[in-house]
Amino acid sequence: MARIVMKFGGTSMAGIERIRNVANRVKHEVDAGNQVAVVVSAMAGETDRLVNFCREASPLYDPREYDVVVASGEQVTSGLLAIVLQSIGVNARSWLGWQLPIRTSDAHASARIAAIDTAALDASLAAGEVAVIPGFQGMADGDRVTTLGRGGSDTSAVAVAAAMKADRCDIYTDVDGVYTTDPRIVPRARKLSRVTYEEMLELASVGAKVLQTRSVGLAMKEKVRVRVLSSFDDSRDDDGHRGTLIVGDDEIEEGSMERQLITGIAHDKNEAKVTLVAVPDRPGAVATIFTPLADASINVDMIVQNIAHETGSTDVTFTVPKAELARALDVLEKARPTIGFERVLHATNVCKVSVVGVGMRSHAGVAATMFKALADRGINIQAITTSEIKVSVLIEDDYTELAVRVLHTAYGLDAEEETVDA
């Protein structure tokens, strides 16, 4: 007997027929003798509908009341799933965020989970009940309803799994796992049977949108084994695995002597490039740039600073989310007297392409391979950043698909050609 958390996203819960499909998957785990808690999202489109109501009510809505409104979407699907489960003979009940309770901070609309009381949940599971838990929602001190921010149901699932010491947290979604890169760009992208938390964090945050980044961070901290798999497709890979398992470093190293150096290639077109020309080259200069941006809650990603010109000034290039560009330029203009730059340049026709893999820690030459592969195709690199398990470059966005394909091949990630059965 294992304890399992199963999480189903909005596409999987969109309408009663799909909820029946979900219920059958849950029944399958129950029939196998497992204790099961299910975390559900609202029906696809429902949260948008509710958010739009709030915005229409007032652009400056009270986030406490916003939470009351938007939490209802998951309340509906959790009740419906409990009904459908009962109708196929599975003992089930819903547990709303305030009923367990799932205690959160009072940062309404983007609350963080503080603790989950498991006394009632444990008793329910021990009695053979499936617990159906609405994702995304919780309760702050003072018994107010909270929500975790968009995509928060993944985080709810991992938090429930951690609290109930689940053996596994299965995240059912509309793709069948994590791929070496976007299969729409590289048809020969391969599904990964395992990735590490760190790799998943890099892959998710740079554009492989399978799982909410925050939930991966929580899974890593709480050592929750997470599996991403499809609600709609039961196919298994050559090794008999379904989906992609996200685990700690140790589990990967053990099992795969011939582990790939690079796990995947990600890309992200949501960044804009900003260059401050002729910033005085003196101690503290960089702080004068990034402190006001941080104060405005603008997230800066890549930062490149070259050595000083002979004139005693330097150029500083960095990226910010495209949606924040106008605000960032405004902040910089206001801070110009303090920073003392000559002029500011910006561009939105850029893309960040990254190679990710824990294997690169122990291998030199990963970055060199990347630069050479791109140079061979005449792709100009505008900026570079590296972390322990990632190398990212900023390139002109027209070259995105070419760059991803070239790198996917260069690191030996292409699947073998499919053999067509005669």
Next chain:
Amino acid sequence: MARIVMKFGGTSMAGIERIRNVANRVKHEVDAGNQVAVVVSAMAGETDRLVNFCREASPLYDPREYDVVVASGEQVTSGLLAIVLQSIGVNARSWLGWQLPIRTSDAHASARIAAIDTAALDASLAAGEVAVIPGFQGMADGDRVTTLGRGGSDTSAVAVAAAMKADRCDIYTDVDGVYTTDPRIVPRARKLSRVTYEEMLELASVGAKVLQTRSVGLAMKEKVRVRVLSSFDDSRDDDGHRGTLIVGDDEIEEGSMERQLITGIAHDKNEAKVTLVAVPDRPGAVATIFTPLADASINVDMIVQNIAHETGSTDVTFTVPKAELARALDVLEKARPTIGFERVLHATNVCKVSVVGVGMRSHAGVAATMFKALADRGINIQAITTSEIKVSVLIEDDYTELAVRVLHTAYGLDAEEETVDA
């Protein structure tokens, strides 16, 4: 300063623009210095949508989970109204059923309110906040969500008004008050400025669907002054009143020396007629008919039993809701050996027409006037029942409108012809 409960139905809450209209009405009462609690329904159509989800999930849905699903409709509108109120400068917050809490029985899907804790509510009102409370919902022991049954928001409003000792409970709806009869049948029907609880009970239960019957009974028991008025129309009657005030007998008698004998004419086409022919005329015979019907939760309304035939048997006629007719016939057929009737007749082309008024208590001849007026037009009476403040007759449904018009005139209820300003 007064304490006021304002209740808005689904039509009044259907969409943000209408919620803004509601918010302006609330602000008006707040600006007049009143302490205000608002009870809201779900948006028109929303509860049907949620109920249909449950039915589609399973015709035999668990009512505990049904309650989780359908309670969400009012949760949404209460959050939205709080947001809109804040946007026009009114301090407001929502209080969900479990937050106050509104404690109910555990009869899920048709729970009864047991008690409302007012400590938090009183503190909130005293602090100048408008309390926005979702109607229809509550919490049973064990912290499960309950709902009160369709139309339950009226009952929520009256219960909140009783608990907070409100000076008045204003029920805003899509009509501007209670009329002497259905204005679609009698264009010269008059809006009543006051009716008694008892009259309202009779008018509501026989077809004047302005206010849920159950809420009127609660208002009578708790002595809550209820006013029914329009969300969309601010017009006042000749006496300067808006809507219709529902009050105790005492308040009526005081104010109106020349009170009408009859308050209104109601009709109800939802009843079917059943006649059991040749039931043995012996003690206990009637019990053998109505006990099995009661056991099957079939509500019997009019009952007519004539004196026995010379053969030692009698015919018993009664009415049941049309929706229950097939089931009633089935119950009777199964009980035939016990009851011992010869055959059963039924008809659905019937209508119950009633004249209602507390004034009839002290006046003879009300029933006679009714029978004569109907006879003059050749309308045949199939059954009669009377209560202290009501006389009802069952007639063929084709004559419904004619009968209502004839009676409206016979009791002097017609409004004077409107004078057209030159």
